[in-house]
Amino acid sequence: MERKKMALTLLLVMTFLLFCMAQASSVDSSVHIQDQFTNFELVKGPNRRLLAFVDCGRRCSVRCSMHSRPKVCMRACGTCCIRCKCVPPGTYGNREICGRCYTDMTTHGNKPKCP
Incomplete structure (x- = not known):
């Protein structure tokens, strides 16, 4: 009886490992996911992580295009973009x-930092 349980357990483990190997070989090493605000690169393998990539320069230039002080706006927007990995659409x-990261960031004078 004990031998049958051991053989069944071994069979289930081997089936699971074969399934995992089949899944791993059918998936590329990296997958690109895009939405309208941020590009993500999902890295699979020993260094699994979700890296957010945002083109801060382009998005901040659009955001600050109608600002009265565009250079100050670009500096603040760049800081917020790097920290929060997001820039709101529009001007x-x-x-x-x-x-919350973008909305709660404040200056030393307790004013909103991000434009």
Whole structure:
């Protein structure tokens, strides 16, 4: 009886390993996922992580294009973009789209930092 349980357990483990190997060989080493705000690169393997890539320069130049002080706006927007990995669409408003990181960041004077 004990031998049958051991053989069944071994068979299940071997089946699971074969299934995992089949899945791993059918998936590429990296997968690219895009949405309208951020590009993500999902890296599979020993260094699994979800890396967010945002083109901060391009998005901040659009965001600050109508600002009264574009250089100051670009500097603040670049800082916020690097830290939060997000820039809201448009030239004004829509800050809630980027979440708490973007909306809660403040200057030393307790004013909102991100444009």
